[in-house]
Amino acid sequence: MNLAIFWILLGVALCVMELMIPTAFLESALGVSAVIVGLLALALPMGFNWQVALWMVLSLMMFLGLRRFAPRRQPPALMDATEARTITAIPPGSSGRVMYEGNSWPACCSDREMAIATDQTVIVIGRQGNTLIVMPESAIM
Incomplete structure (x- = not known):
């Protein structure tokens, strides 16, 4: 009992x-x-x-x-070709930081020989782990 x-x-x-x-x-x-x-x-x-x-x-x-x-959980996906703004310069072959969707992200340029200056608009073209792959807007347009 x-x-x-x-x-x-x-x-x-x-x-x-x-x-x-x-x-x-x-x-x-x-x-x-x-x-x-x-x-x-x-x-x-x-x-x-x-x-x-x-x-x-x-x-x-x-x-x-x-x-x-139970709801299925999926990792958040990045939208294709969205804009971000550089917070720090991104030297060639290295990484810097960008402001994307209100958060600071590490980022590197997809062209390893191109530098991106601070406060430039960039296009997010992909992601590797937590690092965004970006291209300057001027290089695409």
């Missing part, structure tokens, strides 16, 4: 935690599985080891079933 109450309280706590801190249904799957194990423990006599095993199996099945409802 005490273990059944433990499982039900654990399940309720995990479901409340899912409401407070969303974890893509992980806590809710664990919580609902704990409540089911608690109700089964009231009806059927089984040891704690069997209850834990049942809880793990139910949690896994429930999580896999609910996973399709």
Whole structure:
């Protein structure tokens, strides 16, 4: 009887935690599985080891079933050919900094032999990791 109450309280706590801190249904799957194990423990006599095993199996099945409802996360993508403004000069073959969409980014020129002065408009043509690949607007237009 005490273990059944433990499982039900654990399940309720995990479901409340899912409401407070969303974890893509992980806590809710664990919580609902704990409540089911608690109700089964009231009806059927089984040891704690069997209850834990049942809880793990139910949690896994429930999580896999609910996973399709979780939003898919994708890394943010850069827009094609958008403008930025240089904050520092970009020497040939080296990197500098540009202001892009309100944030400062490291940037290098796609032409390794071209320098870009400070406070120039540049076009973002790609990205390598966190470094933007830019070209001066005057070189494109």
